[in-house]
Amino acid sequence: MLCTPSSLYLPPSPKPNQSYLRNSHSPTSEHLRTDLLHTFNSPFELKQVHACFIKTSTPLSVLPLLRVGFVCAFTSSFSYAQQIFERVGKPEIFVWNSCLKAFAEGDSPIDAILLFYRLRQFDVFIDSFTCSFVLKACSQLLDVSNGRIVHAFVEKLGFQSNLFLQNTILHLYSSCGAMGDAQMLFENMSQRDVVTWNIMVTQLVKRDDIEGAYNLFSQMPERSVRSWTSMIAGFVQCGKPKEAVDLFVQMEEAGERANEVTVVAVLAACSDLGALDLGRRIHEYSNRSGFGRNVRISNTLIDMYVKCGCLEDACRVFDEMEERTVVSWSAMIGGLAMHGRAEEALRLFSKMTQIGMKPNGVTFLGLLHACSHMGLINEGRRYFASMTRDYAIIPQIEHYGCMVDLYSRAGLLQEAHEFIMNMPIKPNGVVWGALLGGCRVHNNIELAEEAIRHLLELDPLNDGYYVVLSNIYAQAEQWEDTARVRKLMRDQGVKKTPGWSSITVDGVVHEFVAGDETHPKTEEIFQRWEKLLEEMKLKGYVPNTSVVLLDMEEHDKVKVLHRHSEKLALVFGLMNTPPRTPIRIMKNLRVCEDCHAALKLISAIVNREIVVRDRNRFHCFKNGSCSCRDYW
Incomplete structure (x- = not known):
């Protein structure tokens, strides 16, 4: 067992003036006693103070005993400190416990453990406080081995009824991941308080x-x-x-x-x-x-x-x-990006750097999202390069995914593919998924098939990728390939996630699934939709059946369109919220082109702001337009 501390818990002090040792006049002795009384750093300096005390008949009780403990704890003068404590009439364990507490709560909790073994070496009688401070040090260090040894002392010395100690041991085992030991101790505890339960609940969480x-x-x-x-x-x-x-x-x-x-x-x-x-x-x-x-x-x-x-x-x-912290700035930049206000996000970043706030990786994710959602290709390239060049931030997989998304949305699919091929880290499902999404928007079957090959290896149970590829084939009217993808999904046991939208009215969340007719107000919703549809048609609305990627009759496609979940949620909101108040809808999938066009028209017809949060971003429909500027 080591007997040298990693660091001594002592403030710096000046070296003793050696002239004091050569001069025996009492003023010098007084100076020595005054200067060194609270600043001695070694047993040698402590002994100088002690000698002055003897010479001047100063009682030893004036000595700062905690400092005596710190100075002698890990030296050959340990027994000398014990003699001082005995002369003063102070129980030595009281002083050593104070040292243990300071070590356990300081920068070097290992010293508390080392001191504990010194106490055992010199047969110092330990008490429950000794054990609690050492256990705390073990918890700080996640040192379950020494913690078990202290636990054994607790049992040996009969401290089992000390609930504080039992809780401290429980916290040690659970925080070190020894949940089996923690559970056994918890079940065998003769008494428990709210702290006991909290320890277990917190660690399981x-x-x-x-x-x-x-x-x-x-x-x-x-x-x-x-x-x-x-x-x-x-x-x-x-x-x-x-x-x-x-x-x-x-x-x-x-x-x-x-x-x-x-x-x-x-x-x-x-x-x-x-x-x-x-x-x-x-x-x-x-x-x-x-x-x-x-x-x-x-x-x-x-x-x-x-x-x-x-x-x-x-x-x-x-x-x-x-x-404000960097988290504050990053959250606001990311929020502006998510709401389609890219220019404001970029301006806020400029303001952030002007005041000297250093961005982090999350800040750049927000910036790259802003560029991606608004098609700002050059700006996105510039920010991506700036990460490493100006701020020494190494791009993570999320940043590469943003760049692929930026290129793919803009139709630069070959450039996106080359970017993936040249990445210094292995692309994951998000990266290839971004390329696949761009292929859907720009109808590139060849690159879509390459992306899906990688995705089937990286994330074979993600239904979204199969659906996107199936939709790409359907847009090209390659129905056999569409059927092949659907069969592959069945063979793999992958089920398509149903689209749903939710709206909160009077604190109650109402959820709608596409085509669902189970809501108690379904009939009223459909009747209100038909009336709204008449007004929409007068404004030029024509159902975009191309988004229904199923091989069926045209009138059936129109019926499917009119039962999309966000339309049902919107109509329900119009029926149950005061006029002119905003309507807020949450959707788990991407808003389709037909719903996007319909909601723009409806926002003008009913004079309402309609806010839809889909899987990727926010769409704020107002006065017949959307915050995304039809780029999403």
Whole structure:
């Protein structure tokens, strides 16, 4: 076992003036005692102070005992320190525990473990505090081996009834990933408190065992705000935002007040769900609770408003922030890009760099998305080159995917293909998928077939790729190839994801599936649609049946078009929300060309702003036009 610390917990001090040692006059001795009393750095200097104390009859109780412990802990003068503690009449374990605490909470927790072994070497009687500080150091270092040894001492010395110690050991095992040991200890504990349960729930959440965490959470005899927050955050992390929001409502009903961490977790859930009403309510609660200066909450609010289609609210939060981090700027740039306001995103980036804020990889993702969604080819090339040249940021696979998407959307399919071939890292499904998407828009069957060959190896169960290739064949009226792709999907056990759209009215989420007639107000929705359709036709609307890539009669294609999920959600919104208020729709797939044209017309007919969040971006329809400028 090592007996030399990695670092001593001592502030720097000047070297002793050697002239003090040569001069025996009392003033010099007094100077020595004053200068070295709180700054001695070695046993030698400590002994000089001690000698002065003897000479001047100064009591040893004046000595800073914690510093004595630090200076002697890892030297041959350990027993000398023990003698000093004995003379002073101070229990030595009290001083050593103070040293252990400082080491465990400082920059070198390994020193707490080393000191623990020194205490055992010199037969110092340890207590429960000793064990707790060393266990904390083990947790900091994720050192389960030494933690087990301390656990054995806890058992040997009869500290099993100390709940704080038991919780500390439980935290050690679970944070080190020894969940089997943690579970065994948890089950055998004679008593538990809310901290005990929280430790287990939190660690299970961290290990993505959301089911196990929720089972324990459900059994808790009492819950703290941390219990609720851990579980809510866990649901968000594993892609279950609805469950997170439902749990937050239960938390409110239980009378528990959300803290800043809870607010961040719930806002993240609102972002995923598009739950604007709840997001606004949480924003108001945050302001009332004095959380307004919390940068992380403000950043999450920006993200929430962006993803709920309220870009102006996001801008307002950004403008009101007293302090902004690179996350704040990146979230706002990405939000502007997602809403088709590329020029503003680029201007904001320019402002960011002018004030000296250094961008990161996420910032450039937002910039490249902005360029991709608006077809800004030259700007996209320039920003991609600037990443490495100006900021030493090495592009990741996501940045390469953005560039392929930029070229592919613009119809530069050969350039996109060459870009993929020259990538310094292996392209993934997202990269080849971006090329495939461009092939669909620009009807390039040859490159589409190459892309799908790679995609079938990289992501064989992704239904979206099969559907895109099938649609490309259908657009070219190659029905045999279309059927072959459909058969391949069946053989692979891949099912097409049904398109759905959702709209929230009075806090209730209503979901519509394409062609679905199960909604309780289906008849009213269809009747309202027919009336709306008459007005649309007067404005020049003609159904674009080319987007129905099925081999069927024309009138059947028209019927399919009119039952697209976003149209059903829109009509329901028109029927159930006040005039002139915005309608916000969330969609899991890309908006088709016919729905895009229809929603532009409807926005002018009903004088409403219609905001649709599809798989790739936002479309804000207003006065007969869309924020994407028909480039998506």
